[in-house]
Amino acid sequence: MNLPTVLRSGSHSISPTAHYTGYVWARHAFGPPELATPAGHVMFHALRPLMAAGRALGPGSLEDVLLARHRLIDAHLTSAIETGRVSQVVEIAAGMSPRGLRYARMHGDRITYIEADLPGMARRKRSALASMDALGPHHRVVDIDALSEVGPQSLASVVSDLDATKGVAIITEGLLNYLSRADVEGLWARIAEAIGTFDAGGVYLSDLHLASENDGAVERLAMALVAPFVRGRIHLHFADAVEATQALQTAGFDTVALHRPPGFPGVRVVEALIAGR
Ligand SMILES: C[S@@+](CC[C@H](N)C(=O)[O-])C[C@H]1O[C@@H](n2cnc3c(N)ncnc32)[C@H](O)[C@@H]1O
Numbered sequence: 001m002n003l004p005t006v007l008r009s010g011s012h013s014i015s016p017t018a019h020y021t022g023y024v025w026a027r028h029a030f031g032p033p034e035l036a037t038p039a040g041h042v043m044f045h046a047l048r049p050l051m052a053a054g055r056a057l058g059p060g061s062l063e064d065v066l067l068a069r070h071r072l073i074d075a076h077l078t079s080a081i082e083t084g085r086v087s088q089v090v091e092i093a094a095g096m097s098p099r100g101l102r103y104a105r106m107h108g109d110r111i112t113y114i115e116a117d118l119p120g121m122a123r124r125k126r127s128a129l130a131s132m133d134a135l136g137p138h139h140r141v142v143d144i145d146a147l148s149e150v151g152p153q154s155l156a157s158v159v160s161d162l163d164a165t166k167g168v169a170i171i172t173e174g175l176l177n178y179l180s181r182a183d184v185e186g187l188w189a190r191i192a193e194a195i196g197t198f199d200a201g202g203v204y205l206s207d208l209h210l211a212s213e214n215d216g217a218v219e220r221l222a223m224a225l226v227a228p229f230v231r232g233r234i235h236l237h238f239a240d241a242v243e244a245t246q247a248l249q250t251a252g253f254d255t256v257a258l259h260r261p262p263g264f265p266g267v268r269v270v271e272a273l274i275a276g277r
Helices: 016-027 038-057 062-082 099-110 119-131 155-159 181-196 218-228 241-251
Strands: 088-094 112-117 139-143 169-171 204-208 253-257 268-276
Touching: 016 038, 016 062, 062 099, 062 169, 062 268, 088 099, 088 155, 088 253, 099 112, 099 139, 112 119, 119 204, 155 169, 155 181, 169 181, 181 204, 181 241, 181 268, 241 253, 241 268
Parallel strands: 088 112, 088 169, 112 139, 169 204
Antiparallel strands: 204 268, 253 268
16 A cells, blocks of 8 residues: 555654544544644545445444544543542553543643653644643643653653652553564553552553454454554454453553453453552
8 A cells, every 4th residue: 555655754653543543533523623634534534445344344343443442441541530549641652642632621730641652743742732722731742662661751751750649540542553562561561660650559551452352354354454554563462361461460560450342342441550559
């Protein structure tokens, strides 16, 4: 598939997928049109006929799965905030997702929401949010490289700016499938370690696709569609829920639940907790 230049540019080959999801969120009014990009519009409409074919084959098209996982991550984040367990959020690989804007608007200065992505995508997000006058001390966009173990773009450095006496939620959405298993395990260990530096502990939320739940025709079609946009790098790291739970526990999480959005057997939402001290 020949992609427009804008989709091939950027600091990382998977960043174009953020344009696609950004367009999906705006299309379903999860956020404002300012967070949808022309590149997202092109990608969405180029793939639309194939997505319609996918929907005809089974219970959920890629778009339906995206919406279901996004809503379920929201539900767990809302619960963590409303029960008072967390008041700070770091969303790694936030892309053009409107979640930070929605939560910042909903909770004002009662929470601090840090959106983080590779520098090119972070710059784009910062500029879009700044054009809406949406940024401030409680809603920021920072550069991160989820694979960095040390240095200014590491997670450890990003969380060091937060209040260590309050709880934190760390989110990844739409990132794990593009990383190798070793990179996912390394990232999970750094996330567990980062949450452990907060007195009140916190929660890690993410989508996760298990191999045994993604071996049908619809899932294979969805992966085949996404592959050209990410140069073929799509990984299903864990065979089943037991293996994924063990990997999260090995990474250092105290309690792990792998939730399923009702009606969508191909996607799980990880809710992994680190208890407070
Ligand atoms: C599929 S998009 C998901 C964006 C957003 N979470 C959403 O759901 O709309 C993947 C995102 O991962 C980001 N990304 C890729 N590699 C990364 C890395 N090493 N560190 C941080 N972000 C990364 C990309 O820039 C892109 O924004």
